[in-house]
Amino acid sequence: MTRNRIESESRKRVPTKPIPARGVGIGSFGRFAARRPFALAYAGSLLVVALVSGVISGPSRDIRLLFGTGYESVIELGHWWSPLTSTFFVDNGAELVLALAGAVILLGFAERLMGTRRTVIAFLATAILGATIGLGAQYLGVAGGEMWSRGVSELWAIDPFTPIFGSAMAASYFVGPLWRRRIRVLGLSTVLVLVLYSGQPSDLYRMLAVAVGLGVGWLFRPTLRVTSWRRSSDHETRTLLAAIVGMVAVGPVITIFSGARFGLLAPLGLLFSQDVPTAGEVVDRCLLGDVTRQCVQELSLERIGGAGPVLVSLLPLLTLVVAAVGLARGRRFAAWLAITINTGLALLAAWYYGLLPLSGQAYVWQWQSGRYWEVTLILVVSVLIPLAVALVILGNLRRFPVYSRAGQRRRFLLVTLGSFAALVPFYVGVGWLLRDHFRPAVSLLDLLADVPERFIPVGFLRLERVSFLPTDPLATALYDGVGAVFWIVVFVGAIVCLQSAAVGPTADSPARLRTLLSAHGGGSLGFMTTWTGNSLWFTASGRTAIAYRVVNSIAITTSEPVGPSSEASDAVASFARMCDDRGWVPVFYSLHESWHPVFDAMGWHTMQVGEETLLRPSSWSTTGKKWQDIRTSINRADRAGVRAIWTSYRALSLAATTQIAEISEQWVQEKELPELGFTLGGLDELRDPAVRLMLAVDSADRVHAVTSWLPTYREGVIVGWTLDFMRRRPDSINGVMEFLIAQTAERMQETAQIQFLSLSVAPLAQSSGPRQGGVADRLLDYLGRTLEPVYGFRSLLLFKRKFQPEFAPVFMAFPDPVELPEIGLALAKAYLPSLSMRDVVTLMRGRGQ
Incomplete structure (x- = not known):
């Protein structure tokens, strides 16, 4: 007893400062x-080779021919060593910096x-x-x-990133589920966008x-690692979708600034470019359906370049980047x-590459010609990729619970539509x-017909003949400014709307x-009312x-x-x-x-939905036989x-927060159903500055487990803490x-004002014997028994x-028992907002076993 007390006191004196970052000195290096x-040896060799062959302009043509790889190098000249030697050279100084990193x-x-x-x-x-x-x-490809293949057969490649990316993919088998998923999704997204x-x-x-790296990693994989990929948490899914949308936004920029445009989505990128050939040069070349790669890549508009067309072309992509951040x-x-933007890109690409040529224009694509099946594939992919991104986001819409204020959304729509309505006249x-x-002089009908073209990125109009052009700066x-002004309004409006994330009727x-929580507390579960996804009524x-x-x-x-x-x-x-006025059941x-x-x-009906477990710090003790497991x-x-x-959370080092995210992702991956929400918090809720964490950390600063605690106030003083997030390493x-x-x-x-510690509520679980037997009791009992194999609410209560x-x-209170079936379904969807039909089948299969 005395020994336990001394150990307890010594633990109390352990500083509770953030996990320190490792020092960076000579010993650390x-x-x-x-x-x-x-x-480091490879990085050094890259630097030495670059210094010898030319850092600024890159290797000479003779060096590229000898050590670079490609079809002509290997197949025609027999430079069998070039696939390896080409990875030790870079094109220029900027690429050298990236390669060293x-x-x-x-x-x-x-x-x-x-x-x-x-x-x-x-x-x-x-x-x-x-x-x-x-x-x-x-x-x-060349043989067929x-x-x-024919278009790139004369290109020579030098690229150190080929083995770097491949090795990183192989290493993804040696990390936890969080970083394994991130490495693979981001890595595959990057290489696919470039291709x-x-x-x-x-x-x-x-x-x-x-792809080879994934195979090599599979051969080397540790036997104890879990390599399955079941699901991501909502937080991680949002991060990965944002990365994919960001990649899609960057892709057209690659095409715009790339010297060689051979990718399947190069046409989509070219729709945003500002190529200005000689008047009539390319249009005449592509008459009568004589479609060539040069037509697909270079068909351009006889329009004058300038700041306006550049903004109209790039601002939609920048708006997509803003959307990715959101x-x-x-x-x-x-x-x-x-x-909306991705669907618009898909529709415009379909109109430009498919519908426009079939709607009376002078340029008719020869789709029936087998000679140009590659063109058909390229253009179809240009339409399907942004459409697929839009559909994936739509399918995951429930994972984005943070609404902008209703007034702000309406203002964005009104300003966007209003600016368009004002700019047209x-x-x-x-x-x-x-x-x-203008040359030639325009009529009122000419101007009306030209209105849509002022707001569409220039590249989407490459097949459209120029009806008239401006002849002076005014x-x-x-001519160029109205579209730019419109997209500036959209871009700025999107940023403003995304910054307003209040869920209540007003920003404050x-x-x-x-303020009310600080004064009145709201009960041990009251802090959950601050979570994202709640609407507020006063x-x-x-x-x-x-x-x-x-x-x-x-x-x-919520509480x-x-x-x-x-x-x-x-x-x-x-x-x-208020609920009745809106047709809702409270x-x-x-x-x-x-x-x-x-x-x-x-006169409302009530029924028990769970049990909260409470500890009293003032009487806390671990003496006695019942506490043997805790002492052990x-x-x-x-x-x-x-x-x-x-x-x-804010006081933690980056290494510690990364470990917490990995622990959480491992926990989510082990479940057969999605991450729960509503009254059960996740990673996002840890970031609140009022929330406290208790971490289990070893001498190597490795986080073994994490718990989060939500404060309960009374008259501005914290009087209790409620356990929320609770996850551990396997x-x-x-x-x-x-x-x-x-x-x-x-x-x-140690703190006299702390009156209780709540271990929170195990939803749909209770320890006080069988339920009363009513319809509602049986419904919730069934739901609790069904979810038990996956989430273990009742096991948690026993713990x-x-x-x-x-x-x-x-308990919960409701006005009419007739609504209980709908209430039960609503509760299930509140806890499992991203539940799919496949998950329902998994749930019922687990219930039947």
Whole structure:
């Protein structure tokens, strides 16, 4: 007993500062180099070769011919060594900087994970096989007369990124699910964008090297690693979708600035470019359906370049980048913005490459000609890729719960449509006044017919003959400026709308809610009302707030009303009237016993939906036989050198936050169903500065487990903490969660004002015997039993019993039992908003086993 108390006191004195980052000095660099000798040697060889062959302009033509690889080099000249030697040269100084960074970071990352021997094998295999397989495909393509293979047969490739990317892919088998997924999705997205938009031989070799790297990694994979890819958390899915949308936005820019445009999506990129050939040169060349690669790549508009056309071409892509940023932050507006832009790109590409030539234009594509099947494929892919991105985002729309304020969304639509409606008559009216400033002189009908072309990126109009052109600066400013002004409005409006993420009726609703929480608490679960996805309603006095979510016309409150007890009855009645006015069924969820009188007086029905487990720090003790498991867990952590750290997310180092994300992703991947939401927080909720974390960290700063604690206030003072996020590494020490909870309770003993620790509510689980047997009880009991094999609510409740807690039932209140089937379905969707039909089948299959 005395020994345990001394150990407890010594643990209390452990500093709770953030996990320190490792020092960067001579010793640290030595350790860094010792674990990455091959990567650093390769980086050094790249630097030396670049200095010898020319850093600024790159290798001479003779060096490229001798050491560069490609169809002509290997197939025709027999330079069999070139697939490997080509990886030691760079084109210019900028590429050298990127290559050195890639060698040190990516190749070094692979070497640290796989070891030097495996990294060398992966490097050689991906460099040689990636180029060899690509050359074999080119050989078959040239022999068969395939357009791309013939078009690039004379190009010579030097590219150090082929083995770097391939080795990184091989190393993805040696990391956890979070980084494995990120490496593969981002890596594959990068090489695919380069192949689709640039399409040079080196891009193909790099993509094939990535595929070879995955194969090499599979052969080397650790036997204890879980290699399945079941699902991502909502947070991770948003991050990956944002990365993909960002790639799609960058792709056309690659085509615009690339000297060689051979990719399948090069036509889509060319639709944004500003190529200006000699008047009539290309149009005449492509008459009578004589479609060649040169037509597909170079068919351009006889229009004058300038700032206006550049803005009209690039601002849609920049708006797509803004949408990608919003997607990463869970913004629903960003999702719709990305869907709209990508769908627009697909429709414009379809119109330009398919519908326009078939609608009476002078240029008719010979689709029936087998000679040009590659052209057909290229143009179809140009339409399908942005459409597929839009459909994927649409299918994941529920993963973006953060709404911009309704007023801000309406303002964006009104300003966008209003600016278009104003610019159209302005262009036609002023153009009519300046009709003699165009060549030839224009009529009112000419200006009206030309209106759509002012707002579409110039490249989409390449097949459109020029009806007239401006002849002086004033007419040019009008001709080029109206479209640029419109897209500037859209771009700026999208940024402003994405910055307004308040869910309540006004921008200050979240701040008002936190003020009420600080004053009145809102119960042990009250802080959950601040979470993303909740809508906020306030009484007329502004002294009471209710957070809720509407699912299938069922308005489910997140917790109890937040406000003074004197206003409780009126607040509940007013909220119910508001719901009735909107055709919603109000359901008050996660209420404590003190609220029973309010709903009994209203004649509402109530039923228990779970039990909250409470600890009292003032009487906390681990003595006695019942606490043996807890004492064992504490002692085991001490022997393993694991300490508890009380901190916040913002105070953590980057290494620690990355580890927490990886632990969470591993937990999500192990589940057969999606990540739960509603009253169960995830990674996004950890970032709130008011939330505290208790981490289990060993002497090597490795995070073994994490718990998060939500504050409960009373008159501005924290009086309790509620457990929310609770996840551990699969290979962490046994009892690490018991250790963290016990350490939190001991820490709270030091603060007199802390009245309780809540281990939260296990949804759809209770310990006080069988339910009463009503329809609603049977429905929730069935739902709890069905979810138990996957999420273990009842097992979680048994785990919490180890701490000898007090049990406090929580219930829900509803006006009419007839609505119970709909309420049950709404609760299921609230907890599982991204549930698919496939998940339902998985759920029912697990239920039947």
